[in-house]
Amino acid sequence: MTEAIRKHDGEIEAIDALLRDSYGIAGRITALPGEHDLNYRIEAADGARYLLKLHAPGEADDLGMQMAVLDHLSEAAPHLSVSRALPDRAGAASITTELRGPRTARLLTWLPGDVWSRSAARNMESAVTLGRLLGELDRSLEGFSHAGAKRIYGWDIGRADMHLENLVFIDDAGKRAGVRGILERFVNNVLPRLEACPRQVIHNDANDYNVLLDAEGRVSGLLDFGDMVETWRVIEIAVAGAYALIGTPDPVETVARLAGAYHAANAISETEAELIFDLVCTRYAVSMCMAAKQIRDNPENTYLLVSQEDVWRELQRLQRENRKVAIARIRDACGFSPIPHAARVERWLERNAHDFAAIIRPAVTKPKVMALDLTAMSSDAEAWATLDADGAERLIDERAAQAGADFAIGLYGEDRSVYKGDAFETASVGTRRTVHLGIDIFAPAHELVHAPFAGTVAFIHDDAVDFGFGPTVLLEHRTDEGDVFWTLYGHLSRQSVQKLFVGQAISVGEAFCNFGASSENGNWSPHLHFQIVTDHLGLGGEMHGVGVRNQWQVWQSISPDPSVVFGFSTPASVIVIRDKDFLVRERHRRIGRSLSIAYSAEPLKIVGGEGAYLIDEAGTRWLDMVNNVCHVGHCHPRVVKAAQAQMGKLNTNSRYLHDGLVEYSRRLTALFPDPLNVCFFVNSGSEANDLAMRLARAYTGNRDIITVDHAYHGHLSSMIDVSPYKFAGKGGEGRPAHVRVAEMPDLYRGRFRSGDADAGRKYAEDVRFQVEALSAEGRKPALFFSEGILGTGGQLPLPDSYLKHAYAHVRAAGGLCLADEVQVGFGRVGSHMWAHETQGVVPDIVTLGKPIGNGHPMAAVITTEEIAASFANGMEYFNTFGGNPVSAEIGLAVLDVIRDERLMHHCRVIGDRLMDGARALAERHSIIGDVRGYGLFNGIELVRDRETLEPAAEELDFVIARMKRKHHILLSSEGPHHNVLKVKPPAPFSAEDCDRFLAALDETLTELTG
Template identity: 85%
Template sequence: MTDANSQHDGEIQAIDALLRDSYGVSGKVTALPGEHDLNYCVEAEDGTRFLLKLHAPGDADDLAMQIAVLDHLSQAAPQLPISRALADRNGATAIAAALRGNRTARLLTWLAGNVWSKSSARGTQSVVTLGRLLGEMDRSLESFSHPGAKRAYAWDIGRADMHLENLDFITDGEKRKTVGAILQRFAGEILPRLQQCPRQVIHNDANDYNVLLDETGAVSGLLDFGDMVETWRVIEIAVAGAYALIGTEDPVDTIGRLAGAYHAVNPISEIEAELIFDLTCTRYAVSMCMAAKQIGENPENTYLLVSQEDVWRELQRLQSENRSLAIARIRDACGFDPIPHGTRIERWLERNAHDFAGIFKPSIGKPKVLALDITTTGQDAEAWASLDAAGAQRLIAERVAQAEADFAIGLYGEDRNIYKSDAYRTSTAGQRRSIHLGIDLFGQAQEPVHAPFAGTVAFIHNDAVAFGFGPTVLLEHRTDDDVFWTLYGHLSRESVAKLSVGRAIAKGEAFCALGEASENGNWSPHLHFQIVTDHLGLGAQMHGVGVRDQWQVWRGISPDPSVVFGFSTPASVVVARDKDFLVRERHRRIGRSLSIAYSATPLKIVGGEGAYLIDEEGTRWLDMVNNVCHVGHCHPRVVKAAQAQIGKLNTNSRYLHDSLVEYSRRLAGLFPDPLNVCFFVNSGSEANDLAIRLARAYTGHRDIITVDHAYHGHLSSLIDVSPYKFAGKGGEGRPRHVRVAEMPDLYRGRFRYGDADAGSKYAEDVRNQVAALTVEGRRPALFFSEGILGTGGQLTIPDNYLRQAYAHVRAAGGLCLADEVQVGFGRVGSHMWAHELQGVVPDIVTMGKPIGNGHPMAAVVTTEAIAASFANGMEYFNTFGGNPVSAEIGLAVLDVIRDERLMHHCKVVGDRLMDGVRALAARHEIIGDVRGHGLFNGVELVRDRETLEPAAAELDFVIAEMKRSHRILLSSEGPHHNVLKVKPPAPFSAEDCDRFLNALDETLSRLPVR
């Protein structure tokens, strides 16, 4: 045995003794890398892992700081994936140890995962989860302070100016120049702004060897607090960004995602967001100075030479980025306007638009839209794709010539993906620019161009034609607070030659002219007009197209110039974006409580047809959960009715209109007497709210009886009568004026299938609620119930339940409401309304969702007596309820239900579906119950048919797999979230039904074994 092996064995024995005697731990010990400290993985006999650190002798304050910060975080942020210090038998978290000299031993919890640098799973999720972790950690460290963190530390880039004295160690001239410029910028521009930012203790070293990732790429741990320092908080993001961007395709995007995730949990200021890019570059500059100095002192350290090549490569990539654009992108990622003054400029333009001069003389005439993006749409898309640049320009010229006007419009926001040159990239690693930032006005060569408002000539580009853009001028304009520019491209070289920088241009002055095709890359003569809030340092060579995936940033740089023209025809388009962006913007611009279907893998839906939804890639998804579009997505007859009426009139119902009266007659005709008076509103929630008002006006009482787990709408008054909401997460409990009746569940309730009196028995609890009110000297105003209980789990109501419940309520002077918002309009197959299954006539019926096939309309139908009681002197008016467009849509929906025999169709296909699922139940014991009427069905999954243990996790699997493998969209329902909800558009066909049954059979066969 060699001396080295003997030494190793001796060390392991010493470590075993230390672990056993001090911590009561024994197991396998494996050495880990470490620069100064000795690190070991300890795997105990039960498989538990620990990290043993034997700290080298050194700064006592530094070690004490590392011990203190873990103690602090264990209390302040126990949820974070950070090692926790374990106490020895005497309660100490740091003890003396003798191994290769005197050391301090600490036993820490083990963090599982692979280091970032070696993980094949790293990606966007890694960046986002790291940003969140650092944000949460720094928020928890705001109150932490320690003498060891107050050191003057060379790796604190908040002190980067101290490295100016080390520049001479960098022997390469180009590198020395680049690093020197960064450090000079830091000292002169960054540090003064940094001093306005908050300071605290930060980790300061989230490098790619200190961050652990799990198998999904999410951050699972953060190691090594040895570089902690008290400095400016934002440096945490810059340091992490410098490592996270290594090897990524778009380094600025990586920095932005990291900063945005940090900001989401620990908000930073606009100043901090603006400094991140420069601080990231500064981190690289400091690293190069430190390494150069160490190499100078130790020339044989070849490792430093190799690692610094990586640093130099990434720094060069960052330096190739447009700094202004990078800062704008990071600001946007954090939720700030990409250009700080951009919104103010847009508001100024809107306020002053009435006073702008015309860019062309009025005789040119009214514009026509000319969509130049014919590369991805249109019959000649394939032919277009085969054209060279000259051929493409000829085709555009032909299109212009075909336009029957003096000039046509190239739209703001349209895709100009005819630009194939690498010059149309944001940087060497950036994405191609293709989205038009201006409006093109086609006219005659030499047509004078007038200034819409006063300014001065700021930039002129009149060199050789580049990229077909031709001579360009930027005029500078000033508001009371800001500066912005207008860009004029494709100009006459002769007219531009007469201009000079600094020349004042008056409002309405003809200062240049349109150029010939020959001097503008053979484009037909036209003006490219663009508003510029930040020219990005490019001056008159400012980009005329931006990057689609960065559109929100480029839109801030060059907002829609339509405001300058006031055209009567659209001159801009909505730029389609990817799903990640849409999710981010929903969270930013729309309340986060608005959920997204299939949030893990959301769908971007752009079209619909019948029972199908269509995503942005043209994939058709069988929609089995959207009962809103009752007669089918985008039914041609309904669409035509809406288009025809909105082209004639859409106003409120104070005016007489035939359609409203006709629709009220048709709708009321679907109910028996005395239900013959209609109120029109805009949603099911509004309908149910109005119903409560009607009942209280008629009865003089205020109390409501509702069925357990019911949901009747999102208004405050409806949350009060929806146990599904008030008794759930975020709810405030049952209000005093509401009584909750037992849910009549024939599958898992007190009275079940086979009990002929179950309906009457369940209705007894309604009588109990009435009695409870009587004891308190109160009486019910209204009893709420659906004909089939939707959120209750698609529950069919036992026979005689509503008949008896209505009798109990009416005996106490109350009214009874049938909520048909989900189940009405023939969906149940055998009847037009679900309450008819019970043979009852309600006092009030509310409708929504299917009534307008997705158009926002709803209705309340009641008796003349109840309606008369509501006319008590307080006028009731709903601005849009019953407007002519809604009335025509409502009539079209009724016509389609009638003419396409949809009620009968729902029964036939619904029976086929339920018979098919019941047949599957013979092979899949997880199917506990199949219930419903027509195409309103529930399939309850249970792990045991005897105990009825809910199979919620299994249902989640089924829903996810039906989407992933079969492109079928479904959802869950019920108090235990174990009921498969089926309520497709009524045109759901027999073929669709069979597709669903086969897919469900296959999916259930693949259920994971529990």
């Protein structure tokens, strides 16, 4: 029995009786905290849990509203994790009772999870999932209205102006002044902008006692609708953010991620996004006013003190943030430009760059510059740290001279984290500013600085006292659209700056100041720090010259790359490396969620490759067993060298004569029997298959296509139409009228199985059936699509003679036959160069892709002279990049490596080793149902029962995840049931790699099956 219940004799008995009599429930009763209501957790004897609420008297409208909203949500959003009302035995949603006076009782479903305030699992995902839940909730409440929600309510921060009169209850003068400033800002700046924002009923109290989290820190439930009110929608985000940020390392990041998730579920406006930061501060101010007044009125109610000790501390943390940066970060998280006009300023700079004057005037018109790696130099004790200013200057000059450069530059985006000075200290809680926002130009002291375009002096600052980095000047400019921005000039000569005054007009090309000497420049070698500024953040001349790495997308908007002003022939900026979470978010925003990410639960950031291995940002080597694109090995030096050499000579389209293109077409067609001796070059397997279909239609005059079930032939619209894997799957629109689908010849699961010597002919009968079905409609096939081994079908080798019979049926009807070698060509099958050769057939058209360029985007169509001639019908065929000189040289290098490194034979030997090893594992692990393939194109099918062939898809997911996490081996699934382990590594996959894979698979299957 809890302390709260002991205080009132008989309460537990009364509650027990209430539950038994009214709801037919008996169980353990635990008191929970509440400001006005009495709340109890009920743990019934059958294990079920409930929440019993005993509402205080005098809250009829409030209670009616809470009951009404749950009814509304049960219809509008039954999926949301909110409590659901349970009726009593008589069907009533509430009943009256006596407990510490008259009460209204309601029984609700119990939501699992720990209260946010007590959960050790809370993390950034907590804020994200809370934002998503609240966004979905408010979207569901858009049409909800209730008289009880129209109240004037002290906890509605949309009415924060009411609390100005409560300031007198805050005893501490410093706190009182801080709260007054926030409330006055609300009245003068926030409220007028709120008036234009949407209003609706909101939950209004997603505090850390009303939000539940699961073991992974994700939100599992939202409690207590007693604070609901009709107000401005954005207040929902602010209230939740005020609680979610408590104790987090970076409060603005927490609020921003919450707001971004809300926006993704329920889009908000730019105005709403800009108000969130001020509204979070307002929530804290209101909380302090409410607490001060209520504690004075009711000092014994300890619930009023819950979280109040955090409020002032967190409010002070927020007040230390740069408000403009905080707003920019929230805007960015919601998908808006961090600085609204920044993109327009950048476009203005691009449009007008041809008119800019040179900032410094070297002897040559087009100066050659050397990019100076200041980070490396500053961390090199011998080269930099031990030098005095004169020595450092000489070193920079010497390196520039060695490079034949007119002067050296420091790069935009460079990491300056090696510096430990206060100038790089916290820009936000828990962060350091380390990424360079400008370009440094190293030149002799007193070098003249010219204005690149006209402006006026806006700020002059000398930080001699603070950091000793010398004077800084900001010139203000205005675009033709009226957008204001600034150019910043740092490390200047003090004497030259003393001649300037704020408001002074500076004309284009005017020399208005000079470089400072080392003695007035923190002992740096003389240089100019030049920076574009779209918002000086209220800092004026103290504007930061370095930004925060994990906020780089925001700082890029505040200070865009100034390279456009200089027009150097050498890159003056670098890409700032970001973490995986950011890259995932940006991919979703910038590239589209339909572009999948491998291992999405734990994505990899790959920065390098070598042979059969990929290398991540931490230097971890991952055995790549799914990448048949880099066929001869990641970054094969011979292929890389060929590409570099040709790129340095020429790359243009194929309209011009080029020896490499002709030689490559000769070499490539020599790998096929007559009459396959004509090439068309394109850029991808999808393009190749699309062109092949056009060739077939031109030659036959027919339009209909026959394809094999579950096949995939490309992402173009024309190829989606002939890919059952796509058109019959999720998001597909079904089989088009011009496409017929032949039965998949599956010797493991199909109608005819291994051991049936005639299975190939029998499966091909369905191709005949499709031909006859077309004939019955007065139509004929143009083309029959088939791979030599069925990839998406589950790594399925074709039954003997299948293609021989299928081709015969199609050709008898006047159609052509295509072998799709995009996945399996170039010796991967081990016994032959092309997979279709294992069937003893010669297709009319062959399409090549993926391995053809070892990662370079190229592909080809191989066909006969007769078919090619039919395509020359007057409509010119041209492909800008297909067959360009660089692609031709890469293609030749790939063929050379396959030949010289005997990779076809290697694929056969290692493939046999792998399949023999996998079949040996099948003798110990019954979950392996089938092992199949040719060379290094293999499938290992997992089943729960070898008799029923029940697919073991979930088990395969475990295997793939475990092999990745524990053994650093990359695999993926295939097949209609997603239960086939797909194996197609780069061809240099070695015997040692094979044995490592088999040992890891053995261990993983043992873990799986116990």
